[in-house]
Amino acid sequence: MEKSSSSVIESDARNFQAPYMASISLSVLGGLFYAVAPAFSDKSTALASVALGRILGGFGRANSALGFAYVARGCPANERTSVTTLLGGVQMIGMAIAPLFSACFTGVNFSLFGIHFDNLNSVGVFIVIINVASQVVVYIFLPDLPTVEDKSSNDNESERVSESNRWLQMFRSIARDPHVGIPFLTIFTFNFNWQFIETALAPVSFDVFGWGPVEVAYVLGVMSFIVFLGMASVHNLSQKGVPDFQLLLWGLAANTFAYMLLFFLWRRK
Secondary structure, eight states, X not given: OHHHHHHHHHTTXXXXXHHHHHHHHHHHHHHHHHHHGGGOSSHHHHXXXXXXXXXXXXXXXXXXXXXXXXXXXXXXXXXXXXHHHHHHHHHHHHHHHHHHHHXXXXXXXXXXXXXXXXXXXXXXXXXXXXXHHHHHHHHHHOOOOOOOOOSSXXXXXXXXXXXHTHHHXXXXXXXXXXXXXXXXXXXXXXXXXXXXXXXHHHHHHHHHHOOOHHHHHHHHHHXXXXXXXXXXHHHHHHHTTOOHHHHHHHHHHHHHHHHHHHHHHOOOO
């Protein structure tokens, strides 16, 4: 984890391709663990394999942060909000399309190399294929941004010193600079709530409606599509010159209203 995170941080000073490849490799490994989980006869081991696959897949999502960092370095300042919104929208499209593939896997039933694949663990194989394909695309087509050159030996010396304290500088910026800290907390809150709702949705929907994985996947897909529509609206407003600060306020107000509705309406009778 530390090695992967460090490579993501160092992409700011070096190239982007290497950390991209490393993060996608973690996603590939996570998909493999998810796919082979039924091969273990012990339920605890199988569950641990699924959990490890999810953890590695989460580490692999570092490529999402790399995409935003790539845009921040490669785009002019007046285009970053718009392009970053489109980048986030593409991510939401992927999350919205995924339930369609879950529906396609409902009839999967075969064995390969002694491992039985069904509608649940075959998703891991698909994740592996998609990530390997994305690795090939990144390796061949992603243009690397030029490395920022230091202007003097003193600058080189200060850079060497700062690299050893890069983590400390990152947390210090989050704590002291509101231009960094507020977006950080906003993104953290959104992802925390999203994952919390996603985790609770499956058992709650099964308890109330008797829904299985496919129905839950459809609901998550609709949620992702709604988020994509919101990002498309942000893109259009940014193109029209609405300030980023105002967009952030509107987004936080919408989140607050939505979570209040969730609190008052999502109750077990």
